[in-house]
Amino acid sequence: MRHVASLALVVAELTALAGLAAGATGCRRGGRGVARQHKPKVEAPECLTVLSWNDLHGQIGPDEPQLDLNHVAAGGVIALADEVADARAAGEPVFVLDAGDLLGGSIESAMNEGAPVIDAYRVLGVDAAALGNADFDFGPVGNERPIALPGKTDLDRDDGPRGALLQRLRAASFPFLSANLVRDGGQPTGWPDHKASVVLARGGFKLGVVGYTTKETPRTTLKPNVVGLDFETGASAAVAREIVALRAQGAAPIVLLAHASLDGELPRSLDDAADHGAGHVGEIATLLAQLDANALPDLVIAGHRHAWMVGRVRGVPIVSTDQHGVGFAKTRFCRADAKSKPVFATLERRTAISNGPPRTALGREVAKVVAPWQVQVKLEGDKSIATLARACVAQGPLGTAMLEQLARATRAHAGDAAKLPERVPVVAIVNAGGVRASFHAGVLSNADLFASMPFENAVSVCVTTRTGLARAVGNFVQRATRDRFPFGIAGAKVRLVRSPTGALVVSQIAIDGDEKRPPDPAKDEPVWIAMPDFLLWGGDHFLDGITCTSTASSTTRLRDAWRELIAQEQACAGPAANVVVEIPLDRPPNPVEE
């Protein structure tokens, strides 16, 4: 397995130089000194560059990712602009592609429903973006409305279930691509600038780009926001049709720009096939397996997993970057002359380091266009919520106090969704995946809270029974991993047993108050589960096999409910109090790792 180069300033991994006959091209790679003496000729450049990233999630200024042992300022649209400018300065035609989930996530972008990203990309000259699941997160126009009123459609424009996204599409200088997104029944969406594919002509090249949106979208955004849309029926046929049509138009190379990924361990290099003898699995693998050889793309730019991958599927190079514009990929295709087909040449893994003000004119222009958005939200983002004596860890193998606090906040606001009945217990459960970052000790700002919970989910309830609760908890426990317990719970205590295989099994769920008023074992008594609406709409398969006899959603965002409780408690550190895991004594205390 390749070890990722440990270099703090620029992590540039040249992963391959493949498929190009030696000497068959006049590529100017490495010819810098020559290029300075003679002005580069522009009439027939032999190589093109594709710069790509995915899962920007509204990142404007730099993020602070951990690279090696340090946290380094990197990513965001301003840092990316510097990198785009550098690539263009090299003289080859440069195509800039985004594989989706660009709009939501940062406080700047979420408060303005993605508008700052559209502004930045116009200046940056992004050529096309795939539609990602999270790009549907905003619902109708207006930050105070996460979902549309029932019965509203796209004809209701700003009030419709995609009002905010359609505004962004109308304002964008680039097309949003998705070949597999249609209306129920197969009709095109008819949205402004939603296309299945596009041909980008530049410097004598015709790059074909086909978009794809994950079939998981209805389960990974708010379900009401994708009402009436179909991401699944005929998806691979639609992709194949576009690729064949683009090829017939003479487009080459053809890129599949997909907001979807492989599953399991991701490939790390183009020759990684040996490490994955069983072949790749996951949505992109399935999709490519369904395409005829003549309908395979020349490159897949993937996303959605927020993780680097570099590899091949059915021989087609595939790449995805981490997130927030921290990483970006630079892929080059070269040809011997203007008549021959460009062939995959190199793929570089890069990091957009941000060591201060923008280095290039383009970086400064992007910084200028996003500045008003940043000023607008800075006041809001800098507001202090609490001063924490200790750091709060978001995820842990047995749950965390931080997740439980979010569950308590959700429980406290269950009554915002529906009038709570007397004498019926309310148990709140929140998904660990909804909490994205830990809190440092010290002042906790609104922006910190936002970074931890960038989602627009609201408090909802499902009316079920004790059996329903047990099944829902069981659904979640199956998702436990070694590092992450999958939920936080309030209003009940869950006792689990670690089985000999290492898996967790629920042994008891004790609802608060049971000790005073034990449940009648002959009756399946009612229970209300309070939860993020994400779970109510089918997220994480939490409610699989459970019937909610009634459901209700509030407009109270989980983030706001949580803010209130953190401000009250001024703390969120420690282990979970409501989750206990037993390791039975008749088994070795440290089960053998599988």
Ligand SMILES: [Zn+2]
């Ligand atoms: Zn995604």
